[in-house]
Amino acid sequence: MRLRMNQAISLAISEEMARDENVIVFGEDVAVAEGPFKTSEGLLTTFGPDRVRDTPISETAFLGAAVGAAMTGLRPVAEIMFIEFVGVAFDQMVTEAALMHYMSGGRYDVPMVMRASVGSGLGFGCQHSQTLERWMLGTPGLKLAVASGARSAYGLTKAAIRDNNPVVILEPRALYGQRENVEPGEESIIALGTAQTPRAGSDVTIVALGQTVNVALEAADTAPWSAEVIDLLSLMPWDRATVIDSVRRTGHLVLVEENQRTGGWGTEIASVVGSACFSDLRAPIHRITAPDVPVPYGPDLEKRFLPSADYVREQVGALLTTKTTPSPWWEEFV
Amino acid sequence: MTESMAGVPRSTQRRHELNESRVARLERMMEIRLVEDRIQDLFAQGLVSGTTHTSQGQEAVAVGLAAATRATDFVCCTYRGHGHALALGMTPDVVLGEVLGRQIGCMGGLGGSMHLSDPDVGLLPTFAIVGAGIPVAVGAALQFATRRSDGVALSLFGDGATNIGAFHEGLNMAAVWNLPVVFVCENNLYGEYSPLETTTAVSDIATRATSYAMAADVVDGQDVEAVQAAVTRAVERARGGGGPTLVEAKTYRYVGHSRSDKAPYRKEGELDEWLARDPIELFAQKLLASGELSASALDEMRRHQSHLIDEAQEQVLASPTGTIAQMFDNVFAPTPS
């Protein structure tokens, strides 16, 4: 069925709540209002106020409560409205949730999900527009995945709810209203740690994540070269085998990242592939990212911040022709 | 403009005007209402991207607070900050300009509706993270205390913000350190779409001050002079070394939480009850009754304010949008040479 991404998320949660009575949902305005982005449509009506709760504006309290409820038998799905808001409750995710299994010698599990909207494109300004994977990336004990549309949001959400670890699912906010075909059911669950290859190709491997997957696909569809586009989906753990196998065949790796350049998620992929595929690579690994600046307000500026399909096509074209690293667009400004 | 005001920034002048005259305070409340209405219109016309949080109905809190403080005090506000910025002195063109992403805006159009600031009147950058400004105001007060100045820091926030850790941590530390800070909670009965009673264990936010052995005051947020009086008491306490105060202003927002919110969660009749106590009407009636203002002067004031906003809008629309080069400005402060 054709679903918007927010409907696919509501459906995934709803199915998991029906399947397991231990699944509960809470967050700011997720119950009565069905979510600021309508990602919990119908949940309160179907499952009632014991299992679907509105919280105060108290991220530390409700993420911490998710940790406690998860360790003692429930499977909470907590919503952080904008990823920036996790900042006020960061301890609960990276120092508590992530370490409880370890700290109990493996005897306590923390089967909780933290969902958050991320990304630029809607004009929310510098405190509400980042992706911030890097805040959580590389935290042992914490799984991290990013949806790229309705289908992957459905598949990842179900996998996350069934996982026995704390899982963070990031949802590009600009995609909530976009529709994709979703086939509900077990087959559509996407195992955490597995990437998908929405487009096969032979000249270059483009690895994208979240909102940049569509950008990479659009670039590839209109380019004279043949690109294999990989939707990475999970960052912790990430699917090394799929990426390495592809780069061995194409000899080129380009990463398309929405985050700012320094410390972006692509650095880890680049470093692993650079070592593993050293002799297969026929050009430097290339990262296409946003510049190291806050997300600007104003549609033209914000559009420029996020790599566009035209820009990706230009950059990949230059890489393939010159076999050297093309300069980023902002070089003239810094 | 008086001689002594030459070279003084426009926002500072506007703050003096407001501090000196009741009529100016009425005028400023009108200005805030008109600017907020205009911002909503511009959004409706698709001239603005993103979101905005306007403050129609809460004008008396902004103006009462500004009237009780000095341009040299520091103020932390929130994403619902257009009214506060105007009350403190920022001009409508600068506010509208930022909201519309134009270079005339206070961030050159790179911040948008939620990010206003003006050091000339002590407005720190408005905080889009709930509660974030509360400890920052404590820090500004610490600065005054450390330097033995008689300045005061103020933090404005909503009822919903009092459920976040930063509120409790900030108030406690301010009390323990006896800092010159005034916490002003605009209790508009809702945090986003949630009614206060569904998220908050107390109905009078001011009672939370007792946990921190702090002075508190509850005030009618629709009455600009009551707000002014309460904030003045708190500010005097702070300047005199008496420590922090929590002031709760009971108020109401006449519009949705943000641009897309039609406020279906309102209780029946509630909006009408609050509209009947419109802060601008209440104050206008008071000035009419006292003879400070004639009915014709009031009409003229409305016309004039509306005209000024038209002019400001024109100026803003003539100002270019932010440039790509500006994206790279102000990320880091320059290294001292």
Ligand SMILES: Cc1ncc(C[n+]2csc(CCOP(=O)(O)OP(=O)(O)O)c2C)c(N)n1
């Ligand atoms: C830490 C954090 N959590 C959630 C939000 C989203 N949010 C923005 S405004 C708001 C409601 C705030 O209510 P209140 O403090 O009463 O202020 P009001 O909007 O009524 O002025 C929420 C939940 C946020 N900006 N920051």
Ligand SMILES: [Mg+2]
């Ligand atoms: Mg409120």
